Amino acid sequence: MQTLEKPKAIDLPAFCDAHGLEVFENVSLSKYSYLKTGGTARYVVYPRSVDSLVSMLGHMVEIGQRFKIIGNTSNLLFKDATDYSVLICTLWLNDISVANGELVAECGASLPELSRQALYAGFRGFEGLEGIPGTVGAGIFMNAGAYGSEIKDTLLAVDLADAGGSVRRHRRRTRP
Numbered sequence: 001m002q003t004l005e006k007p008k009a010i011d012l013p014a015f016c017d018a019h020g021l022e023v024f025e026n027v028s029l030s031k032y033s034y035l036k037t038g039g040t041a042r043y044v045v046y047p048r049s050v051d052s053l054v055s056m057l058g059h060m061v062e063i064g065q066r067f068k069i070i071g072n073t074s075n076l077l078f079k080d081a082t083d084y085s086v087l088i089c090t091l092w093l094n095d096i097s098v099a100n101g102e103l104v105a106e107c108g109a110s111l112p113e114l115s116r117q118a119l120y121a122g123f124r125g126f127e128g129l130e131g132i133p134g135t136v137g138a139g140i141f142m143n144a145g146a147y148g149s150e151i152k153d154t155l156l157a158v159d160l161a162d163a164g165g166s167v168r169r170h171r172r173r174t175r176p
């Protein structure tokens with residue numbers, strides 16, 4: 001993982017209050033992270049909606065503040081001696097639904113839950129994701145998979161938020 005710089009004097013709580021984000025200060029990563037390692041995170045921010053996530057990304061770029069997106073931190077080893085500045089956690093963006101015959105998941109939805117919902121709704125190809133303790137967003141980022149099924153096998157489209165604050169849908173050209 002990249003090392004983040006020491007926090008600048010930024011008034012993140014005020015921005016979060018105004019834009020629908022929850023923020024926690026001085027979080028002990030050795031208690032919070034999946035692998036129980038790490039020093040302190042100055043801010044861990046939880047967007048409550050995709051819009052608030054996008055406005056947070058835009059704000060970070062605007063003020064020149066480095067940040068890291070995290071899901072369930074199951075693939076991250078935080079360093080004990082490092083102070084992290086801004087972590088943006090997707091875990092509250094966890095909706096899963098079925099629309100137009102497709103399974104639609106927000107980036108913070110858990111892969112085991114996605115696998116279960118796929119089973120209930122009659123979709124195939126998600127079975128191998130059941131034992132992976134991560135999120136959909138991270139799973140797509142690194143193509144998570146197990147027991148012969150990978151995210152890429154069933155992925156039809158991804159909505160990507162860019163640093164400029166817009167969201168664009170990238171759809172697969174051919175069905176898997």
Ligand SMILES: Cc1cc2nc3c(=O)[nH]c(=O)nc-3n(C[C@H](O)[C@H](O)[C@H](O)COP(=O)(O)OP(=O)(O)OC[C@H]3O[C@@H](n4cnc5c(N)ncnc54)[C@H](O)[C@@H]3O)c2cc1C
Nearest residue numbers: 071072073074075076107134135137138139141144145146
């Ligand atoms: C016990 C155990 C078993 C595991 N088994 C498997 C397995 O069978 N198969 C497998 O593939 N992996 C496995 N993993 C690894 C891990 O669970 C996966 O890599 C998972 O996809 C990580 O998801 P996360 O939400 O925890 O990501 P995090 O650890 O929080 O983040 C991982 C990376 O993804 C980036 N990221 C997170 N969210 C987003 C987002 N929304 N958009 C863009 N980038 C993002 C982060 O910046 C970071 O670089 C296992 C891990 C553990 C601890």
